[in-house]
Amino acid sequence: EIVLTQSPATLSLSPGERATLSCRASQSVRSYLAWYQQKPGQAPRLLIYDASNRATGIPARFSGSGSGTDFTLTISSLEPEDFAVYYCQQRSYWPPTFGQGTKVEIK
Amino acid sequence: EVQLLESGGGLVRPGGSLRLSCEASGFTFSDYAMNWVRQAPGKGLEWVSAIVGGGSNTYYADSVKGRFTISRDNSKNTLHLQMHSLRADDTAVYYCAKDRLVIAEYCFDSWGQGTLVTVAS
Numbered sequence: 001e002i003v004l005t006q007s008p009a010t011l012s013l014s015p016g017e018r019a020t021l022s023c024r025a026s027q028s029v030r031s032y033l034a035w036y037q038q039k040p041g042q043a044p045r046l047l048i049y050d051a052s053n054r055a056t057g058i059p060a061r062f063s064g065s066g067s068g069t070d071f072t073l074t075i076s077s078l079e080p081e082d083f084a085v086y087y088c089q090q091r092s093y094w095p096p097t098f099g100q101g102t103k104v105e106i107k
Numbered sequence: 108e109v110q111l112l113e114s115g116g117g118l119v120r121p122g123g124s125l126r127l128s129c130e131a132s133g134f135t136f137s138d139y140a141m142n143w144v145r146q147a148p149g150k151g152l153e154w155v156s157a158i159v160g161g162g163s164n165t166y167y168a169d170s171v172k173g174r175f176t177i178s179r180d181n182s183k184n185t186l187h188l189q190m191h192s193l194r195a196d197d198t199a200v201y202y203c204a205k206d207r208l209v210i211a212e213y214c215f216d217s218w219g220q221g222t223l224v225t226v227a228s
Contacts, residue, residue, distance in 0.1 A: 036215075046215060049214050050214075089213075095154055095168055098154070100151050101151050
């Protein structure tokens with residue numbers, strides 16, 4: 001089973017700042033990596049699929065990059081609604097697995 | 108607009124059974140694989156099961172294989188998860204999640220709001 005390790009566990013930033021989240025895979029997942037956002041009490045929402053493709057309706061301030069084992073989700077300028085938990089997920093190997101999450105909190 | 112509405116959660120004793128349902132609307136249901144993903148209280152996400160658009164192929168996480176059965180009724184736009192031999196570690200919010208393609212691609216582009224399953228005596 002592929003293990004995804006996200007860092008940092010918590011990111012404390014102010015609105016308007018840039019957020020950089022990392023996801024590292026235990027072996028290459030090629031570009032089959034997605035990012036999801038989850039707010040308290042809500043379902044996850046797909047942000048990025050296949051490493052760098054924004055899902056429908058996702059603002060351009062969200063971008064993804066990477067391939068192989070190292071991936072990054074960047075939020076160029078944090079909006080108040082962006083403070084949430086972010087999960088990465090791979091689908092290169094069965095079973096699909098998720099990282100443990102990075103919480104982006106208001107500083 | 109895609110809508111997924113789960114139901115059927117509740118409190119069940121260890122060893123008991125429960126059937127979850129997910130009613131879908133806003134898209135051609137049979138054109139997409141569907142999944143169940145769960146989240147234990149305060150924990151991360153765990154994929155549970157998938158079924159392809161036509162219903163012919165199903166897939167299960169090792170943690171639920173032999174105990175859970177996924178099925179779909181494309182005439183009623185409904186997804187089901189039959190759960191047997193429930194254990195305390197099955198306690199979670201169960202989400203219905205739409206796949207991007209008819210096959211099980213495991214890219215979840217729409218999610219329901221979830222239904223809570225609590226296994227306790």
